[in-house]
Amino acid sequence: MQDEQSFLRQYRQDDYPRPSVTADVVAFTLSSEASDNYRRNAQPKLLLLLIKRGGHPFKGCWALPGGFLNPGETIEQCALREIEEETAVKPVSLMSIGLFSEPDRDPRGWIISNAFVSVLGAEKPEQRSGDDAADAQWFEVSFERAEDGTEALTLTHEDVSLRAVLKEEKSAFGISAFSVLDSGSLAFDHAKIIAAALTALRGCARDFEMIFDFLPEKFTLTELQNVQETILNVSMQSANFRRKIAGLVEETEEYTGGAGHRPAKLYKRKQEA
Amino acid sequence: MQDEQSFLRQYRQDDYPRPSVTADVVAFTLSSEASDNYRRNAQPKLLLLLIKRGGHPFKGCWALPGGFLNPGETIEQCALREIEEETAVKPVSLMSIGLFSEPDRDPRGWIISNAFVSVLGAEKPEQRSGDDAADAQWFEVSFERAEDGTEALTLTHEDVSLRAVLKEEKSAFGISAFSVLDSGSLAFDHAKIIAAALTALRGCARDFEMIFDFLPEKFTLTELQNVQETILNVSMQSANFRRKIAGLVEETEEYTGGAGHRPAKLYKRKQEA
DNA sequence: CAAATAGTGTCTCTAAGACAATATCAC
DNA sequence: GTGATATTGTCTTAGAGACACTATTTG
Numbered sequence: 143m144q145d146e147q148s149f150l151r152q153y154r155q156d157d158y159p160r161p162s163v164t165a166d167v168v169a170f171t172l173s174s175e176a177s178d179n180y181r182r183n184a185q186p187k188l189l190l191l192l193i194k195r196g197g198h199p200f201k202g203c204w205a206l207p208g209g210f211l212n213p214g215e216t217i218e219q220c221a222l223r224e225i226e227e228e229t230a231v232k233p234v235s236l237m238s239i240g241l242f243s244e245p246d247r248d249p250r251g252w253i254i255s256n257a258f259v260s261v262l263g264a265e266k267p268e269q270r271s272g273d274d275a276a277d278a279q280w281f282e283v284s285f286e287r288a289e290d291g292t293e294a295l296t297l298t299h300e301d302v303s304l305r306a307v308l309k310e311e312k313s314a315f316g317i318s319a320f321s322v323l324d325s326g327s328l329a330f331d332h333a334k335i336i337a338a339a340l341t342a343l344r345g346c347a348r349d350f351e352m353i354f355d356f357l358p359e360k361f362t363l364t365e366l367q368n369v370q371e372t373i374l375n376v377s378m379q380s381a382n383f384r385r386k387i388a389g390l391v392e393e394t395e396e397y398t399g400g401a402g403h404r405p406a407k408l409y410k411r412k413q414e415a
Numbered sequence: 416m417q418d419e420q421s422f423l424r425q426y427r428q429d430d431y432p433r434p435s436v437t438a439d440v441v442a443f444t445l446s447s448e449a450s451d452n453y454r455r456n457a458q459p460k461l462l463l464l465l466i467k468r469g470g471h472p473f474k475g476c477w478a479l480p481g482g483f484l485n486p487g488e489t490i491e492q493c494a495l496r497e498i499e500e501e502t503a504v505k506p507v508s509l510m511s512i513g514l515f516s517e518p519d520r521d522p523r524g525w526i527i528s529n530a531f532v533s534v535l536g537a538e539k540p541e542q543r544s545g546d547d548a549a550d551a552q553w554f555e556v557s558f559e560r561a562e563d564g565t566e567a568l569t570l571t572h573e574d575v576s577l578r579a580v581l582k583e584e585k586s587a588f589g590i591s592a593f594s595v596l597d598s599g600s601l602a603f604d605h606a607k608i609i610a611a612a613l614t615a616l617r618g619c620a621r622d623f624e625m626i627f628d629f630l631p632e633k634f635t636l637t638e639l640q641n642v643q644e645t646i647l648n649v650s651m652q653s654a655n656f657r658r659k660i661a662g663l664v665e666e667t668e669e670y671t672g673g674a675g676h677r678p679a680k681l682y683k684r685k686q687e688a
Numbered sequence: 689c690a691a692a693t694a695g696t697g698t699c700t701c702t703a704a705g706a707c708a709a710t711a712t713c714a715c
Numbered sequence: 716g717t718g719a720t721a722t723t724g725t726c727t728t729a730g731a732g733a734c735a736c737t738a739t740t741t742g
Contacts, residue, residue, distance in 0.1 A: 146522075149471035155524045159486050160433040163527065181692045181741080198422035213432050213525055217516040235587025240511050241529050243490040249419075251428045252486055254436065256514050259588075314508025315532075316624035351589035364694075381696070382732055403693040404739035454714080454719045637721075654723075655705060676720040677712035 161243075161252040165221040166208035166332070167191075168339035169233065171262040171280065172356050172369060181402035183364065186372050189280040190297060190336065191262075193228065195329055196276035199249045204297075204304060205329035206336070207278070208255065221258040228278055233260040234355045239335075239342045247331045257335045259342055261355040285340045286375070292323060295337055306333035347373040350390055354411045360394055362406035363387065434516075434525040438494040439481035439605070440464075441612035442506065444535040444553065445629050445642060454675035456637065459645050462553040463570060463609065464535075466501065468602055469549035472522045477570075477577060478602035479609070480551070481528065494531045501551055506533040507628040512608075512615045520604045530608045532615055534628040558613045559648070565596060568610055579606035620646040623663055627684045633667055635679035636660065 172186040192204040207228040211220045218236060225233055236258050243254040281297035281304070288294055297304040306326030312318050320337040328336070346352045353369045367383045391409040399405045445459040465477040480501040484493045491509060498506050509531050516527040554570035554577070561567055570577040579599030585591050593610040601609070619625045626642045640656045664682040672678045 144471065146471045146474065150522055153523050155435055155526075158435060158483055160435050161484065161486075162428055162431060162433050163436065179692090181690095183693070198417065198419045201419065210431055211434065211516070211527075213434075214518050216518070217514050217527070237588040237590055238513050241490050241514055243484070245487050245489070249423055250426050253428075254484075254490070261587075314534075314625060314628065315510040315619045316622070317510055346588045349589070352587060355587065362694085379731095379733065380694080381734085382730095384695075386731080399740080401693080402741045403691075404695085406694055452719085456720070635721085652704095652706065653721080654707085655703095657722080658703080672713080674720080675714045676718075677722085679721055 159252075161254045163211040163217070164208050164253060164255040165211060165217050165224060166206040166242075166255045166257045166335060167221050167225045167228075167260050168206060168239075168257060168336055169225055169229065169260045169262055170283075170343065170356075172372060173280070173282070183401070186365075186368050188283045188372050190283045191228065192279060192281050192297065192299075193275035194277035194279075200329035202276070203327055203329040204281075204302075206257075206332045207275070217256045218258075221256075221260070225260055225262075228275070229262060231262050234263050235261050235352060237342060237346070239338050242331055242335060244331065255335075257339065259339045261352060263355055263358065283340070285337065293320065293337060295326065295333060295340075297326075297328075297336075304328055306336075308333060308337050310337075344374055350387065360396065360408040360410055362398060363391070363409060364406060366391070366409070432525075434527045436484040436490070437481050437526060437528040438484060438490050438497060439479040439515075439528045439530045439608060440494050440498045440501075440533050441479060441512075441530060441609055442498055442502065442533045442535055443556075443616065443629075445645060446553070446555070456674070459638075459641050461556045461645050463556050464502065465552060465554050465570065465572075466548035467550035467552075473602035475549070476600055476602040477554075477575075479530075479605045480548070490529045491531075494529075494533070498533055498535075501548070502535060504535050507536050508534050508625060510615060510619070512611050515604055515608060517604065528608075530612065532612045534625060536628055536631065556613070558610065566593065566610060568599065568606060568613075570599075570601075570609075577601055579609075581606060581610050583610075617647055623660065633669065633681040633683055635671060636664070636682060637679060639664070639682070 169191040171189050173189050174184050174186055191207060193207050195201055195203050195205050207224055209220070209224045211217055221236060222233065239257045239259055241254060241256050245252060247253070279299045281299045284296040286294055291309070293308045293310060295306040295308060304326040306322065306328055307324040308320040308322055310318050310320055318341060320334050322331065322333050325333045347370055353366060353373070356369045357365060363384055364380065366387065367380060371377050390412055392412045394408045394410055396408040397405040398408065442464040444462050446462050447457050447459055464480060466480050468474055468476050468478050480497055482493070482497045484490055488496070494509060495506065512530045512532055514527060514529050518525060552572045554572045557569040559567055564582070566581045566583060568579040568581060577599040579595065579601055580597040581593040581595055583591050583593055591614060593607050595604065595606050598606045620643055626639060626646070629642045630638060636657055637653065639660065640653060644650050663685055665685045667681045667683055669681040670678040671681065
């Protein structure tokens, strides 16, 4: 009879085949372009960070930032490390959206990836090209259901436009996965991962759990409403939005100004009781 | 300049350290013990499958069923394979609850685990002891918040009672993780995984997404209500439950009977439009 | 003053919760 | 009939959505 000590001394991890494990990050932020009309407020757009791959495989394709899990770190630490390397910004929040583990998803071999949604706040992240990246840019996101039931994911940056087509497949527990009909020349299975990330992001935005993360500490209620409307791709009455959000924010004494119309009171997120 | 073909030929996965990857399954079912009173209906209890470890490490401790990811399969297939090996039942549904990747969570070395919630329906799963299991049993589940804010997880089977204590830590996006204050002699970090699974299960039960999975094809509305009440650990008025569920079920022509009280109409789950 | 956003008041409709009343079976 | 569950009806209240109105600023 063997005791636990000697069992552990004898245990050889190399005896079993192991995959490589990566973390991929779907990093969102909101643009805030000034408008051309001095009276009109800016309309935010949902942006997603992609890097242009500098090495094989998928060299020259756009892909999600990510990298290999190192010994001694958790998968969350790995995701944070990768996003900081690419943007020099510590994301305010991170949410796992699952392990993508199809055996042939990476031509290099058996490489599985845990994907994360990350929100970068108002501190205007730069994009820094890392080791493996020839370029890094923020892409404007559009994700809409077509009449034939497929979902079109369009990512646009200047004259580059990537258009992937996916089909939603509902499975148990209200979870939905996407199958890729056209990758839109995104690398690996990243179109599928981005679709899953957008679905997860919208789920959270619906109950206000994360919309604050996109804004600075103080904000107007209209800005907050714009954040939610941009993420969910809907529009609603401002009176109704204000009623729903009322319990989650508190007033400050400050106001906006200088905008050709009535100033707005700034609000803060109310801390939990 | 190298092309993609020759890059892939040269790529050596062994050059990078890799963890072992496992899938652990938190498998739930409902008991349906006959009551002692011929008039009274049975009250279901939420049950969770644990195996008693037959080998090191944690030999003799109770643990979640699970096993190593094999080459050529996805993590979902791995989880299904493991649960079928233990119960001889194909689960009706499977939901990932995240990758548990603390570097020291397994004394054998760098082993990370994707955990899944699984629901086994009314087909009365057996428990079969697999290779590594000395025993396998269904444990009654209790998971409640104490006055001091900690959560007590109690698992009971006959004279065995495991009691773990955890603390909920809210993080971004409304996700909550649990830290283990007392593992209750559950193996590895499995107390933490079970707490996360129960939280996920309750989230799904709230909007009826999976309560049908616990029942056979035809069921009474009272049985359905009991399922939700058992999982959520609440009680509600039957009139109100019936109104809420009305759009999701459809009548059959059959009735229960022989129970010392008014028979109940059997219903089916309504298929999506 | 005009254009634009900020903010409030109110109506309707739906859904949830509480409670009461009736129906039907096996013994 | 009695004890149990099954099923329906109704009252109240909270919240969502729609719409109309007022307030305030800068050029």
